Each structure stands twice: as structure tokens, then as C-alpha cells.
Amino acid sequence: MTAVLDTLGAKRVLILASNPATSTVTGWPVGFWWSELTHPYWEFTQAGYQVEIVSPDGGPLTADGWSDPRDPSRYSAEDLLSLGFATSPEHAALLADTPSxxxxxxxxxxxxxxxGGQGPMFTFVRDARVHALIAAFHEAGKVTAVLCHGTAALLHTRLPDGSLLVAGKTWTGFADAEEDYVDAYVGQRVQPFRIETEARALTGTNFVVAGPVRPHAVRDGLLVTGQQQYSGTAVARLVIEALGR
Structure with a gap:
């Protein structure tokens, strides 16, 4: 007996990940966070979706060290989905030379x-190409999801009429309490600014957070947002709920 997977008419999801950069705060190399890529990727592919990965500049991508299950810190050692993706030649190749x-x-x-990951705090926040892509998806009536520190881009993403995309919307992102935890864990300040602080300074938008390091995702119309790296699965499931299978 044989089975054929019919992908004709399958939903297509574009994942945007940060190019490698260097933190101006810590001096560390920064990039994307493994679980924020792999956990949604798993959910989407299990739903029969086709997934493509791009980056602003194109080229090879590098993950934040602590997000790698193989890292000596063992910070993410239990992330078996990311371990499987990273050690699969077929999947690792998807990150070797991403389109721009x-x-x-x-x-x-x-x-x-x-x-997200640490990279977007330096690569997405002021990149007009990133903002334009997010706005274009939203204006085209497409489900637009943003996760963890990737939400730094939403602080500056504007629609063609000049209004912020998040105006009148409820959304979430990395919380100040979580930044406190990270800074204490590392023993120094890590990020150049705090998303929650900046978001709450905006007028006409509703930024919400849940308990630290707990899955939390919010859908408001076409916009889906996730609080931190533990929210990737929740974000993907909201996207799937919105699109259907």
C-alpha cells in the first residue's frame, strides 16, 4: 500500500528570520531563536502547509547560542524539535542560504x-524593508504573525495612511519582567530597549502580557502576536485556526 501527500492548494506560510548581527550592548553575536522557528514550522507542516524561510538580507542564518539544544550552556537542551531540525541535513540546508x-x-x-531572538532588536526594529513586508501582508488581508522580540518591528510598522499597524489593536511581545529575568540570569543588561516599555508609551494601542515564560499568544483580527520563545506553538495554532487546513 502506498500513500500520496497532495500538496496542491496547500496553504503557504512565509517565515521571516533575522540575519546574524552583533549586539551593541553585550558585544555578543545574535540572530534568531531556534524554537521560534522550529516549533511553528512543525505545526505548519503537520497541518499540510508549505513553509518558506527568508531574511532581510538573504544568506546564511545563525541562531542565538542559548537557543541551540547542543550549546554547552544546556539552556535549551530539552528542545528536541530544534535538535531534530538542526541536525537534519535537509532542514539545516533551509538556513544555509535564505532568500532576501x-x-x-x-x-x-x-x-x-x-x-524573534536577540537579532531583531538590532536588525528589525528600524529596517524599513521589514516594516513594509509586515504592512503589505496585513494590507493584503493576510494573517500576519509576529513573535517574541520580533515584535520590536511593530513599534515602527506603519500602514499606507501613516498610522501604526498596532493602532486600535491588542497585542503582546517580550515582557519587561522577562527582560528583568534575563538580565539577572546573565548578570548584565542585555537589550538596548524594552518592548513592553516602548509599547506602553504608544497611544491608541493595547499591549498586554501574561505571566513570565509562559505560552501566551493573542489574535486581533489579522494580527497574531506571541509573548516570547515559549509561545511559538500557540502563535502557529492561532494562524492555523485563522487559515484553516
């Missing part, structure tokens, strides 16, 4: 997922 966002045809996708 230049020329992305929004019409060819059903949803966008912007993932």
Missing part, C-alpha cells in the same frame, strides 16, 4: 510569521 525579502510576492502566500 527583496521581491517577495505577498500574493503568493497566505500568512507571514516574523520570528
Amino acid at each position: 525579502v527583496d521581491g517577495v510576492d505577498v500574493a503568493g502566500y497566505d500568512a507571514l510569521l516574523v520570528i
Whole structure:
């Protein structure tokens, strides 16, 4: 007996991940966070979706060290999904030479997922290409999801009329209490600014957080947001709920 997986008409999701960078605060190399890529990727592919991964500049991607299950810190040692992805030649190849966002045809996708890690705090926050891609998906009526420190981009993403995309919306992102935890764990300040602090300074938007390091995702219309790296599965499931199978 044989089985054929029919992908004709499958939903297509574009995942945007940060290019490698260097933190201006710590001096560390920074990039994307493994679980924020792999956990949604698993949910989407299990739902029969096709997934493509891009980055602003294109080229090879590098993950934050602590997010790697193989890292000597063992901070993410129990993340078996990321371990499987990272050690699978077929999947690791998806990160070896990513396409850039230049020329992305929004019409060819059903949803966008912007993932976090430490990199976006330096690479997404002021990148007009990232903001334009997020706004284009939202304006095209596509489900637009943003996760963890990737939500730094939403502080500055504006629609064609000049309004912030998050105006009038309820959304979430990395919490100040979680930044306190990270700073204490590391023994120094890690990020150049805090998303929650900046978001609460905006007028006409409703930024909410749940308990620290607990899965928390919010859907408001086409916008889906996740609080931190533990929220990737919840975000993906809200996207799937919105799109259907």
C-alpha cells in the first residue's frame, strides 16, 4: 500500500528570520531563536502547509547560542524539535542560504510569521524593508504573525495612511519582567530597549502580557502576536485556526 501527500492548494506560510548581527550592548553575536522557528514550522507542516524561510538580507542564518539544544550552556537542551531540525541535513540546508525579502510576492502566500531572538532588536526594529513586508501582508488581508522580540518591528510598522499597524489593536511581545529575568540570569543588561516599555508609551494601542515564560499568544483580527520563545506553538495554532487546513 502506498500513500500520496497532495500538496496542491496547500496553504503557504512565509517565515521571516533575522540575519546574524552583533549586539551593541553585550558585544555578543545574535540572530534568531531556534524554537521560534522550529516549533511553528512543525505545526505548519503537520497541518499540510508549505513553509518558506527568508531574511532581510538573504544568506546564511545563525541562531542565538542559548537557543541551540547542543550549546554547552544546556539552556535549551530539552528542545528536541530544534535538535531534530538542526541536525537534519535537509532542514539545516533551509538556513544555509535564505532568500532576501527583496521581491517577495505577498500574493503568493497566505500568512507571514516574523520570528524573534536577540537579532531583531538590532536588525528589525528600524529596517524599513521589514516594516513594509509586515504592512503589505496585513494590507493584503493576510494573517500576519509576529513573535517574541520580533515584535520590536511593530513599534515602527506603519500602514499606507501613516498610522501604526498596532493602532486600535491588542497585542503582546517580550515582557519587561522577562527582560528583568534575563538580565539577572546573565548578570548584565542585555537589550538596548524594552518592548513592553516602548509599547506602553504608544497611544491608541493595547499591549498586554501574561505571566513570565509562559505560552501566551493573542489574535486581533489579522494580527497574531506571541509573548516570547515559549509561545511559538500557540502563535502557529492561532494562524492555523485563522487559515484553516
